[in-house]
Amino acid sequence: MILALPGREVARLLKPIEPAAEELVALPYSSAVTVSLAYASRVALPPGFGFLVPRRENRRTLACTFVHRKFPGRAPEGKALLRCFLGGMRDPKAVCLSDDELVAIVLGELKEILGLNEQPIFTRVFRWPEALPQYTIGHRKRAQRILDRLSPERGIFLAGNTYSGIGISDCIRSGREAARQATRAISSSSNAPPV
Numbered sequence: 050m051i052l053a054l055p056g057r058e059v060a061r062l063l064k065p066i067e068p069a070a071e072e073l074v075a076l077p078y079s080s081a082v083t084v085s086l087a088y089a090s091r092v093a094l095p096p097g098f099g100f101l102v103p104r105r106e107n108r109r110t111l112a113c114t115f116v117h118r119k120f121p122g123r124a125p126e127g128k129a130l131l132r133c134f135l136g137g138m139r140d141p142k143a144v145c146l147s148d149d150e151l152v153a154i155v156l157g158e159l160k161e162i163l164g165l166n167e168q169p170i171f172t173r174v175f176r177w178p179e180a181l182p183q184y185t186i187g188h189r190k191r192a193q194r195i196l197d198r199l200s201p202e203r204g205i206f207l208a209g210n211t212y213s214g215i216g217i218s219d220c221i222r223s224g225r226e227a228a229r230q231a232t233r234a235i236s237s238s239s240n241a242p243p244v
C-alpha cells in the first residue's frame with residue numbers, strides 16, 4: 050500500500066501500528082493563496098516572467114508570475130494573466146481572508162510595485178491551507194527512519210512532499226521510488242506482505 054497523503058494524515062492512520070510515524074504530526078505546514086488576475090490587453094510590465102517580493106518590503110504579496118509570458122497557451126493572444134502568491138509562514142492569516150479582500154490587497158500592491166492601474170476583467174482566488182511542509186532541523190533523519198521502519202517489512206510505502214522535497218519533481222521522484230519498492234516487495238514474496 051502506498052500512502053501519498055499529508056504527513057499528519059499518515060501519522061493518524063499509522064498510529065496504531067507504527068508509533069514512529071507520530072513524529073510527522075510535529076511537522077509545521079504553511080498555507081498558500083493564489084490570486085489570478087486576467088486583463089483584456091497586454092498590460093505594461095517590466096521584462097521577465099515575474100518577481101519575488103523581499104521580506105523588508107513589508108507587503109502581503111510574496112511573488113507575482115506573468116503567466117502569459119511564462120508558458121504558451123495560458124492566455125489568449127493579446128490578453129494578460131498575472132498570478133500573485135500570498136500566505137506562507139509569515140502570513141498564515143492570508144488564507145482566511147475573503148476573495149474580495151485578497152483581490153484588493155494584490156491590486157493595491159501591484160499598483161505600487163508595477164504602476165499597474167488597469168482593472169482585471171476577472172479574478173480567481175485559490176487557497177491551499179496547510180499545504181507546504183516546513184522541514185525542521187533533523188527532518189531528513191526522522192523521515193528516513195520512518196520510511197525504513199515501514200518498508201518493505203510492513204508492505205506500506207510513503208510518497209509525497211512530506212519526506213524529501215516539496216517541489217513537483219521531488220514528489221514525482223518520491224512516488225516513483227515508493228512504486229519501485231512496492232513492486233520489489235510484491236515480486237519477492239508470493240504472499241501479501243504482512244501489516
Ligand SMILES: Cc1cc2nc3c(=O)[nH]c(=O)nc-3n(C[C@H](O)[C@H](O)[C@H](O)COP(=O)(O)OP(=O)(O)OC[C@H]3O[C@@H](n4cnc5c(N)ncnc54)[C@H](O)[C@@H]3O)c2cc1C
Nearest residue numbers: 053054055058081083177180209210211215216217218220
Ligand atoms: C500555491 C502552490 C504553488 C506551488 N508551486 C510550485 C511550483 O511552481 N513548482 C513546484 O515544483 N512545486 C510547487 N508547489 C509545491 C508542489 O505543488 C507540492 O509540494 C506538491 O504538489 C505536493 O504533492 P503531494 O502529492 O505531496 O500532496 P498533495 O498534492 O497535497 O496530495 C495529497 C492528497 O492527499 C489527499 N488527502 C488528504 N487527506 C486524505 C485522507 N485522509 N484520505 C484520503 N486522501 C487524503 C488530498 O486530498 C490530496 O489530494 C506549489 C505548491 C503550492 C501550494
